[in-house]
Amino acid sequence: MNDGGESLPEPEKGALPLDDVGRLVELLAESGVGEIRVRQGELEITVKARIEGPAGATVEPSAAPVIAQTTAPLAEAVSEPGPAERNGGMHVARSPVVGTFYRAPAPGEEPYVEVGDRVGAGQALCIVEAMKLMNEILADVSGEVVEVLVEDAKGVEYDQPLFRIRPEG
Amino acid sequence: MNDGGESLPEPEKGALPLDDVGRLVELLAESGVGEIRVRQGELEITVKARIEGPAGATVEPSAAPVIAQTTAPLAEAVSEPGPAERNGGMHVARSPVVGTFYRAPAPGEEPYVEVGDRVGAGQALCIVEAMKLMNEILADVSGEVVEVLVEDAKGVEYDQPLFRIRPEG
């Protein structure tokens, strides 16, 4: 196809890029997402997860979750644990522990970060306190804080999203 | 398609790239994903997993059916009750009652019909006895008796196939 094309590992014409398909299949399985579609020029690859289940039902939130706002995002959490992740171009910083979320190092002090702030990787975002231990949660990307997802002094579950950060660059 | 293309094992026009399909099928099966679709130029291959029910299971015959030979055909029976039906161009005459199957009007006498006989609609094929009542089973098509499906003096269930008849005309 496109003559000028250089950089890319031009998929040889006609030969199916089975290695790529294999990698997408792996990625699908690991990530737990439902579908991956890649189109490049004339090439398009779609990989979908198998639909399973007797009821085909969705996760029903528990009747009265202690921390109601976390119930919905849990599906994500389960699929991709980790302190931060890509999410529509955003990083989501998550809580690595159960505890109480504090935006400031101590009562009366300034929050570590505000929406609009730029943070560098390794910079403290907040504290999650559990059994009197103050766990500083550090940013693992550099970028702009777009949203604070939890109110100050509220409880957070393991893996609960805390901040949305638009990564730099 | 595109003229200039050389190197590649140009899929001959019209010839289906069955090897590629086979590999995608393998990949799908191994990976457990639900669907793989690859499009390249004019070529598009889609492979989908089978969608299954909770058990995806088949009817399991009861452990020791009294009338073992009838268990399999029951699935048919359920779907199309009736004294006779089309079945691969054949009519199947079924028992309208539970009872004992007799090929002849009385012990020692000739059977009503033999394989190869022509029967007319309304002609007696056999007797099914229940509670000393002799139920004459009549053909509801004209044709040739191709097979007798039950042994003389054996029990038959409701709706059990008794004869296969090749209809006339």
Place this chain on the structure above:
Amino acid sequence: MIGKVLVANRGEVALRVIRACREIGIRSVAVYSTADADSLHRLLADEAICIGPPQAASSYLNIPAIIAAAELSGADAIHPGYGFLAENARFAEICEACNIKFLGPASSVIAQMGDKASARQVAAAVGVPVTPGSDGPCRSASEVKRIGAEVGYPLVIKASAGGGGKGMRVVRAEEEVEAAYTSASREAGAAFGDGSVYAERYMKELRHVEVQVVADGFGKMAIFPERDCSVQRRYQKLIEESPAPELPETARKGMKEAAAALVDSLGYEGAGTVEFVYVGGEFYFIEMNTRLQVEHPVTEMVTGVDLVAEQFAVASGEGLSVAGNVSSRGHAMEFRINAEDPRRNFLPQTGPIEFYNPPGGPGVRVDSHLYAGFKVAPYYDSLLAKLIVHARTREAVLRRGARALDEFAVAGLETTLPLHLAILEDEDFRRGGVSTTFLAGRELKSDGRGLPRLAATGLPSA
């Protein structure tokens, strides 16, 4: 003595009998209609025979087909369950004639108790209190008027062969008798092929209390703690419990003695239930059911006795394993889970069960033929499952019942599960001793929603 039994029924009661057979070591033969080819009673029995098309008249009520199936399979006994042919004296008689042991009393006893006017006479004859009214059938309107003069109005005219409210008329005053007599008799004749009726004093706000017995036909008998079955909708029981709450000890004892006297007078063999109404501090015999009852597990839970096993013990000549007044431990309650939508006037529900997860844990028993994928057909009655809970006190039973109902997951159709949850929150019901009019026009404070968290939308898919 009994080597193989044909179970002339379907659904949960067929399963109940098949379970007992397996435990006792009797081979079981299921019969099924083409609509029930995938049903558990067919799959779990040792043998199975298709006896007809979906309509009950051509299958589960088809006597020649069932007798033929018994003969083909070599069954030496038939267990009729409840409903269908369980109280059909002719069927029992045919079994007797075919030398097939019918699990139940003699056909003559079935016939005698099946005629309610005659049952009243028999009961009265042995000193069992019956509702004030006619001794036997009333052969004319003037006989009814004579009863009215004797016991006072309102009266109720009932069909001798009746049940379920058919051929029944309430008469408020003498001038209504003629018309009521004629129409009740006509309706009874149409429904049961027998237009005879009888009359008794009409009583409201009554409780339905019954006594389970098993007798061996030779004078040995076990009398079980009474059951209260007053929570009904249109003469259909919904909740049963044992012991009956808020019942004086004298009434409890009196009913058991009355039941024993009646059963003894009949030379009764097998399981049976003597039904009473309890009203104004008095109890009156109403009828006797000569078969296993839907609610028998309630008695099994409080006594530890397996009633179906006792039926087989009697039928095989081994004799009862219990006798006299059987002692009871704790309290038990049964909830009937029907395929009916309690929010839409109990509209019957049919179709596939999409998800099914019965409750478990302590004090919980479930009798059901359901499984995920089973299709509820429109041909038969709506009972899907019986949930029976047992605990040490009635109070604990109420809480355990709510817990178990809450866990009970049936998806794909509506059921009476939320109705039961709502009843369990009703103050009158919780107090105990409600009458049979309890549900009529009642506004339940709870809609039973909010609790059943699994049933509504199914569970998370894998």
Place this chain on the structure above:
Amino acid sequence: MIGKVLVANRGEVALRVIRACREIGIRSVAVYSTADADSLHRLLADEAICIGPPQAASSYLNIPAIIAAAELSGADAIHPGYGFLAENARFAEICEACNIKFLGPASSVIAQMGDKASARQVAAAVGVPVTPGSDGPCRSASEVKRIGAEVGYPLVIKASAGGGGKGMRVVRAEEEVEAAYTSASREAGAAFGDGSVYAERYMKELRHVEVQVVADGFGKMAIFPERDCSVQRRYQKLIEESPAPELPETARKGMKEAAAALVDSLGYEGAGTVEFVYVGGEFYFIEMNTRLQVEHPVTEMVTGVDLVAEQFAVASGEGLSVAGNVSSRGHAMEFRINAEDPRRNFLPQTGPIEFYNPPGGPGVRVDSHLYAGFKVAPYYDSLLAKLIVHARTREAVLRRGARALDEFAVAGLETTLPLHLAILEDEDFRRGGVSTTFLAGRELKSDGRGLPRLAATGLPSA
């Protein structure tokens, strides 16, 4: 007194506790790992908090996370279930320090009974027979030799902190002592962080019999009929029953009295189990479990007592609802259904449950967290379900057990269901009173197939 309890466990036991809470009227808080987001204990609790990733060390054994969850939810008590933190004295101590009521005895009692050498000493001190052997830990090989000279060989060296066969060595003669002592101590040190060991006479062909107690901490105590848990595989119980079959009345009585004496001496609060071996007509104390046992439903079935409710009654200060020797009715037996393939050396099984239909009917209880679609994860123990059956005699229990196992449908992975069916056909087991070596190298005459007719291929799909 207790308004809200955090259930620090998962699987069937979490469900068991949540069921009790709902029945009692206590709010329940489930904790769960990300692997258990779709589990029933999360869905059925009133509240739920995710406490960590799948690995138990980071979730169900993660003390800070669990305490934080209790504080966040405002739980005033923690029920530890069995396993995980149930016998962790430090966890109990932290709960005490945080003013959260731990459902179990004082942390000091957990510690005392957790050290087996010290538990032996305590038991011996109150006159409970212990296996002949050392009084407390053996601090050197020569101490072991002294025991050998006293009680004779073979001896067994065991880890004080031990369990599950770790740090255990059988010594046949004095010359083997040195090497065995060193390796046992080293293994114990590596496994439990505590190398101390003790020695006792080695006994074969023993039975495992245990006595359940619940005490209120103020001298009031209920002692329950003994359980026999001798059917084991590699120290894992597979079948438990009550009462113990073929056990002389003197032994039964002696064990209960011994258990009561020990528990009384501890100022014990809550539920606990005193375990004995029974060998050569004598019984000996081996250890005490300071928690609910997996097999507690066996006791609940024969006594009608809800042991978890009693735990809450004690913890809330309401006091026990029973006391003294609790009477028993009939016989009960529990079968552990594990996700293991008995035909392939008990290979653990994981993956989705494709079809699930537990058995029902009389005398059947199922405690399980399964449902169709649930995924069995590789991170936790293999117990999927407990089937408990109850009937009037052991003979009837054997038949009811076979019936219920036969109906029990679990599709998608292999389970121990067929093993249990095979054991139920074993003559020695049927006779009763087998020893803990019963299963070792045993050829079972039946392979347990042929019967489970639903589980193998699932049921007809809709």
